[in-house]
Amino acid sequence: MSESVPSFPRSIDLLSHQECQLVVIDVxxxxxxxxxVAKKLVHRIQQLVQAATLFQIPLSCTEQYPKGLGPTIPELVPLLPPPGEKLRFSAAECLGWGSVSNTVDSRTKIVLTGIEAHICVQQTALDLLAAGYRVIIPIDAIASRNQLDWNFAIKRMENSGASITTTEAILFEWCEVAGTEEFKQISRLVTGK
Known part of the structure; x- marks a missing residue:
């Protein structure tokens, strides 16, 4: 006679695809x-977007002053919804979500990706944190022109309450278990095979 194993509660710090949204900022x-690190950055963002699509995670995309900085790069356009245009560096207002206390949406964990870490990503993260969202930063899916700016953006966002992790960690947290068709697809995204 085998003993039944009690269900173990999942940590609230782990990401579930049912409670996340993904935002791609100004690529x-x-x-x-x-x-x-543009090539690696774009690859990591593609992985996150493809996984979000697989798990039906809502996607948002922004463009900072597209008249001057151009549109989203062609590699990402077919994978993303139409971008919200903005002049303000923070994308929080452009997303139009309001504060967590005023929403009925259970998707309050926000994964932020994009450019530049110390400007638009950081200002968006800080505004979303202030509005009550939990912000997750995949460090290999955000970038700045200068390493020093990137380093201090990571430090400041983490000190302000954002969770810092990697793209691959997020993919497998969204997946949660092995042996499923989703797991096979995530494995292919990660290994390229």
Whole structure:
């Protein structure tokens, strides 16, 4: 006779695809070429967007002053909804969500990706934190032109309450279990096979 194993509660710090949203901030034609890690950045954002689509996680995309900085790069356009245009560096207002206390949406964990870590990503993170959202920053899916700016943006966002992690950690938290079709697809995203 085997003993039944009690269900173990999942940590509230782990990400569930049922409670997340993904935001892609300002990955635009005139910004990407000046980012030293652009190729890796775009690859990580593609992975997150494809996984979000697989798990039906809502996606948002923004463009900072597209007249001057151009549109979202062609590699991402087919994967994303139409972008919200903004002049304010923070994308929080552009997203139009309001504060957590005024929403009935249970998707209050926000994964932020994009450019630049110390400007638009950081200001969005701080505004969303102030509005009561939990903000998650995949450090390999945000970038700045300068390493120093990126370093201090990570430090400041973490000190303000954002959770810092990696793209792969997020993908497998959204997946949660092995042995499913979703797990196979996430594994292919990660390994490229």
């Amino acid at each position: 635009q034609e005139k910004l990407v070429p000046v980012i030293p």
